[in-house]
Amino acid sequence: MARMNIENLDQFEKAVISILNGETRENLLDFARYLRFLGMMVSGNSDDGQVIFKDKKVCDFHFSGNFCGYPAPWTVWMTGDYGTETESIPNNERLMEIVWANVHFCENCGGSSHWCGSGKRRKIFGRDFENLCVSPIVFNGSDFETVECMKKLVEMRKNAIDND
Numbered sequence: 001m002a003r004m005n006i007e008n009l010d011q012f013e014k015a016v017i018s019i020l021n022g023e024t025r026e027n028l029l030d031f032a033r034y035l036r037f038l039g040m041m042v043s044g045n046s047d048d049g050q051v052i053f054k055d056k057k058v059c060d061f062h063f064s065g066n067f068c069g070y071p072a073p074w075t076v077w078m079t080g081d082y083g084t085e086t087e088s089i090p091n092n093e094r095l096m097e098i099v100w101a102n103v104h105f106c107e108n109c110g111g112s113s114h115w116c117g118s119g120k121r122r123k124i125f126g127r128d129f130e131n132l133c134v135s136p137i138v139f140n141g142s143d144f145e146t147v148e149c150m151k152k153l154v155e156m157r158k159n160a161i162d163n164d
Contacts, residue, residue: 009035012042012049019063024073024142034151038158051154056164058157059150060135073142076150077104077135080157083123096125098149104138106131 009032016028035042041052048062060077082099106119119131129136139150 007043009040009042015063020073020142027142027144027147028074031147031150035154038155040154040158053158053161056161058154058161075138075140077133078137078139078150078153078157079135080153080160081122082125082136082153082156094145095149095152096127098146099125099137099153100127102137102139102146103129104133104135105129106133 012035013029013032016025016032020028035051039053040058042061043049043052044061048060050060051058057079059079062075063073103124108118119133121128121130122132122136123129124132124136137153139146
């Protein structure tokens with residue numbers, strides 16, 4: 001498939017439909033519907049891009065399979081401070097387990113680049129982690145439970161931006 005520019009959620013959904021199939025497609029389309037419900041915007045292309053709310057990044061996404069060592073058909077890098085943004089959404093033990101299982105450690109991808117912050121110590125849902133990436137949580141699973149967790153984190157980020 002040729003690269004498709006994505007400037008809105010309709011185009012994001014079209015890219016999902018053209019690239020993915022089965023349960024993976026349905027789960028990511030559900031995620032896209034939730035982004036629409038929250039008033040998010042997307043931009044990028046059919047390989048990767050960003051989810052934006054009020055001109056602030058919520059997360060990055062990548063569709064086309066193996067990327068930076070993530071073999072899943074799609075990958076989402078969460079942005080935010082999940083040590084302080086958590087007050088706005090009730091969480092539960094399972095949500096925290098899923099998040100902790102998906103923390104993203106620094107891989108020394110280029111500490112001098114404009115976006116890489118090198119490894120940092122961060123608190124996520126009350127648990128301390130050393131050497132985390134600037135995108136502290138990365139999801140590359142497509143199961144229902146993972147998508148529900150992603151939705152909660154997106155909502156937390158939205159609330160933090162709203163209250164900024």
